[in-house]
Amino acid sequence: MKRLSALAFILALPTAALAAEVAPGEVSFDGMAVSEPVAKSAGDPEAGREVFVDRGLGNCLACHQNSEIENAQFPGNVGPSMDGVASRWEPGQLRAIIVNAKEIFGPDTIMPGFYTLDVGVDVAEDRKGETILSAQQVEDVVAYLATLEQESAQ
């Protein structure tokens, strides 16, 4: 209960302070976190779950196991399990990892930056200047991951 209300507070706080979408190059890392949301609207956990699963969007299951998604077939194990991830990371930290994991884990991590233009060379023509996810999708995934408390892992 206490945790839930704390979480609600964390999520609600930035919502109140929302102004404009933050461009990929403008995201400010505050230590290990990106405290300010990058999109105008608050994240929608349901939509975030879609992005998490969708192979053309987040494709997060390619690397992360996640018990919350029933019948998820063949999740990869290149990254850690997402079970209880919200008990280990705060939303600002989750946001930072999604925006650009290399800022948090260093340049060697396999995890792509989902909201950065600091990417590899020779980007495909149809992807140039684009981020993998939109600002709103980043917020949606953050909101979704924030629901994955330890208790929800079965």
Place this chain on the structure above:
Amino acid sequence: MTHLTRRKLFTLAAGAGTLAVAANLPRTANATPEEAQKAISEFTGGKEPQSGKITLTAPEIAENGNTVPISISVESEMTGDDFVESVTLMAEGNPNPEVATFLFTPLSGRAEATTRIRLAKTQNVVAVAKMSDGSVYSDRKEVKVTIGGCGG
């Protein structure tokens, strides 16, 4: 959003096609177990298959749905009037449930066969045997079809 997703997936698929023969996997709407049931019923003449006698061997996990090894084996002397007439293979989750039908004769010696099949996704595969005395038997196995990495 759905539109965008599909477009992106399509772009990836098109890219793949320029490099190699694109996978020949069925991509259209899939059959339902009911349709497979109907096709089985046509094969058996409406008879409800019993369990036993027939064994379907399939991998628990197929590394690629395009090439899945499958074997069927039916207990039978395969002599005189006691032999296996035919065995049909159905895939419950493919666009069309029919996969293949094997016809045996007393010269077959054994009612066993192995082939390689295409499975569009994780699904049940069903084998139904029709014996010379008119009785029918079936076996069913789930095959998990793997999903590839970043490129699909």
Place this chain on the structure above:
Amino acid sequence: MAAPRIRVKVPSSASAGEVITIKTLISHEMESGQRKDKDGNTIPREIINNFTCEFNGTKVFECQLDPAISSNPYFEFYAKVPESGTFKFTWQDDNGETYTEEKDIEVS
């Protein structure tokens, strides 16, 4: 498409009444009729739709194939050989062609 290549594995000898293993492989794309080309047009189906094995003119084994059979169709099956003779293998293509192969066996 080039003429398909065929591989057949039959033991060269056996004893009378023995049940032998036969393996066959034929190169064929098995175009399922469910794929689209890059302009979005459906690529017409062209598969091997039937395979038979005969021994001295009598049918041993047959398979009716649907598009769910993988490219380069592979079969492994059995045959009881009563006498010396010839196995004949026939593949029937959707395009009307048939491809055949024969193998002799010595039975003692």
Place this chain on the structure above:
Amino acid sequence: MKKTAILLTGVVTLTTLALAPRVLADPVDEALTIDGQEIITTAPAPTEPEGHPFDEVRSGWLYREPDTRSMEADSFENPGMLAVERGEEIWNTAEGEAGQSCASCHEDASEFLKGVGASYPKWDEASGKPINIELFINKHREEKMGAEAYKFDEDAQKDLTAFIKNQSLGIPVEIDLSEGDMMSWWEEGKERYYLRTGQLNLSCATCHEQNNGRYIRADHLSQGNTNGFPTYRLKQGALVSLHNRFRGCIRDTRAEFPDAFSDELMALEVYTAWRGGGLSVETPAVRQ
């Protein structure tokens, strides 16, 4: 506060993992014999030049599921052998203005070709570059046979390459880096191997070195050795050439990819062939 502490521990662990390449590898421990020929599927990593990331090199065969492994182990069941047979026909067929076939000059293919497929890419003095089997075939077609060079990935190119490599089945890959300028191509190739490309920002090493043994979805990440190419892939139901695979992997990082046989990819072939040195030629290997 607490979360920050955990976070820092997480960072340390992950960094450690990233620095230690052989973290997790669960390929099977099984022997492979094809037609009575023993296949070397694990070997001590090459020591010259220094800097190989692994102690032991492993064939991709060890990373595959049982059904895929057995399809390669029985040469009759391996559909790639259909292509090898076609390749043999091509070897014996005269083409071009000179009315010559490969066999016209190199009579006994199995003797002449023994080991050839294990030693490429090789330095080519005339072009001042390394060439692979495909380019060697094209060179001979143009210069000796008066025939047209094969286009990239046309069936005949894959079939003939597979036939030539198959004549070295079981022979360990060993390329000669001392010839010509091979070492600088090796260096170039190494750079390319670690170059991160595309929107997904991945290099060859990210998957095949740092995460070798793990899974991306159902893809069991191998060391990415090249000893089985051209390879019969279940996905395509056809032979897939090495440069096709290089390009496919780079494309999957959402990047533009180099031309087949371009300097970049030839350098990468030199470097990756060296990385898998000591493993038997497996062509045509069977992979997912």
